[in-house]
Amino acid sequence: MPEIFGEQLDTVIPDDLTLSQFFLDSHHPRRPVRTNTPWLIEDDTGRRIEFEEVPPSGNSKIRARTFGFANGLMLRYGIKEDEVVVIFSPNHVDYPPAIWATHRLGAIVSGANPTYTAEELLHQIRLVKATLIIAHPSSLHTALGAARAAGIPSDRVITFGESTQPSVESIIQLGLRNEPAFVERRLKKGEGKTKVAFLSFSSGTTGKPKAVAIAHYAPMVNVIQIAQYTKVNENYAPWEEQRFRSGDVVAGVLPFFHIYGLVFSIYAVPFFGMSLVVTPKFNFTDFLQSIERHRITHLTLVPPQVVLLCKHPAVKNYDMSNIRFMISGAAPLSAELVNQLMKVIPNAQIGQGYGLTESSTSLTMYSVDKKIGVPGSAGQFLPGVVARVVKPDGSLAGLNEPGELRVKTPSMALGYWNDEQATKETFVEGWLCTGDEVIIREDKEVFIVDRLKEIMKVRGFQVAPAELEGCILDHPDVADTCVVPIPDDYSGEVPLAFVVLHALTANRVGKDPRESDKVKASIMKHVADNKVAYKRLAGGVEFIDVIPKNPSGKLLRRVLRDRARTLRAGGPKAKL
Structure with missing residues (x-):
């Protein structure tokens, strides 16, 4: 089989902007004009958080809070370019501004799994050489223990909520009370492709987690790849049938530290003009209540959550009719589950996507031309992706033949942080070796068979x-x-x-x-x-x-x- 190509990217993506500059300060032809909808909604309280500063409560708006936090971090901690800030917290409405503020200063973000033990967190802190930790009060004890073992002073552990430690809110207010203490740097031409934005950890399901170095350019590209593939800001169908529309409401249950939640929830959702309901911890019955309470229209889930939708007896007690889009990722979803799901959310487009931390998330997605994705398929390749399937003997597989998927994509990570050997094994001559066995059909539908290590x-x-x-x-x-x-x-x-x-x-x-x-x-x-x-x-x-x-x-x-x-x-x- 020759190489399989997604369609060409139809627009230029700037390579001299940081993620904050691109998403908060600039416009792109693929970006819809936003209606009067919030960027974020706090699940428990229903608090709506807007983007632009609107007096007299401007300091509660995203852009102002991002500036305030960046300025406060500089004033109090002197955060320098390329320092690493670890965010050790479940989802929180200040999690995205904390990322954007860190990037305003030219520093790097490394999201940590909030269920880590102190030993696991210490491994991450030491590997990325973090100098500051942003924690949640629920994970503060673990954060302080890991910080102490890593030699990080306790006053450099700050929290999203009230605690005995300095709070994110107090640092934001410090920054807003004072004149700017930093000058945001404009990147040189091409620098966005090499300047590290995230050190995101691979899942560790098959071994010890590794830090994946992701440049600022990569998530920008991936959002535009998804936008082009799903025809965002195009009148390709009647308004009610368009997949992503300004004013839609998305369930934010995917963890922000993970690449799926990071790129899609924090970047793609606001870019597409939609609102994200930020849920700190997934509880299924609470999730069902949130769907009703916030009139959620879009679900981005993983297979175990889909299983609950299909199997949990509580589902019948809730109105699912408002849901009109569901995508599952992170692991294969069986055709049997898709068939069951169609009965639970009958008004929804349903299908799968596929991606990796190393590809800065999405490589495939089900087509907007289909209400229901091909059962068992992860969809087709996004624009700009080139793929080949390689058999165990190194030869190229044909259509309908299984083999390891290898891809080239402009959203590809730079490699593994401080792990030259692992980088050489996975990033080979410009190709990302996914470690996933796939079959590609004549119609370019991609079927993920399984992790090769799990076969x-x-x-x-x-x-x-x-x-x-x-x-x-x-x-x-x-x-x-x-x-x-x-x-x-x-x-x-x-x-x-x-x-x-x-x-x-x-x-x-x-x-x-x-x-x-x-x-x-x-x-x-x-x-x-x-x-x-x-x-x-x-x-x-x-x-x-x-x-x-x-x-x-x-x-x-x-x-x-x-x-x-x-x-x-x-x-x-x-x-x-």
Whole structure:
């Protein structure tokens, strides 16, 4: 198969602006004229946060708060160009201004997973050589412990809310009370492609997280790629059928520290003229209430959240009719789930996208020409993306042949921070080696088979856990699942399914142990009836209370692989 090209980018993207200058200070032909809608909405309170300064409460507006925080950081801490600020917090309405203010000063942002332990946070702080930490009061104890171990003075740990530490609000007010203490630098021509904006950490689902260096130019490009692909600011269809419109309301449940939430929620949503409902922590029933309360129209989710929409009994108590767009990313979504989802949100366009931290997020998305994306497909390549599929022997795969996806995109990251070896292995001669096995059809639809490292080999045949999980989730007793390989003398590896049961089934099994065997047998038969023999659950089914996932929604398969080994070795069945 020759290389596959997305369409050409139809506009010039400036390479001499920082992200703050591009998104807060400039205009672009793809950017709609914004209607009277807020940039951000605080989920719990409904507080609406506008962009422009409007007296007399101008200091509550985004642009003013961004300036105030940048000026305050300079006055109090003397933040210099290329210093690294770690943001260790769940989503917060001041999280985006904190990023934009840091970039006003020419410094670098590194978002940290707010569920990290002090040891995990310390690893990130040391790797990026952070000099300041912005934390949430809920994560303050961990932040202070990591800062102390890293040699960062405690007064350089500040919080979004009130605490014993300096607050973001106090620093914003300090900055607003004083004359500008900094001069924002204009980048040289081309410098936006090399100046680091973010040190974003890869998910760590297959190993120790690495810091991905992302230049200012990359998220700008990706937003424009999405805008062109989805025809933002074009009258390509009747207003009510256009995918992204000024005034739409988007659920901001994706974590901002993760590339999906960072680029799409913080940058694409306001650029497209939409409002983002900022939710600090995902709780499913609270999420359903938010959909009703804020009349949310757009959902950007990950597969485990889609599973809840399809399976949770509370959904029937809420009005989902206002939702007219849903996209799932971060992991493959099965065709079975898409079919179920169409019944839950019947008025919505539904489909998938695909991207990586290393590509500064989106590489594919489902077409605006389709209300429902091709089942099982991650969509087609965005403008400016070039792709090839490489077989294990290094030769190029043909159409409909599986192999590793390798891409070139103008939104590609610079590499891994202070990790030359990993950079050489992943960024090869201008190509990003994704580590994902894909199949590309004649119509350029891209099907993500699975992570190559997660593919199991059963009697020499490749078996993708995601495929089996999609099948298992179609069983009426199953609320959630994760499939892992276990060693087998005859087959090499065989699939084992960890399963979370629906509450009624779990109660039935709890009351009568014989029911457990019946339900397990039923699940195994369901897979056997729908899959080829070597994909059957020869490793069995194990019930579990919850499937472990990282905050971006990816299954922590390695945790359950370890659990499976312990079970098969006859060790203690520690409760997850």
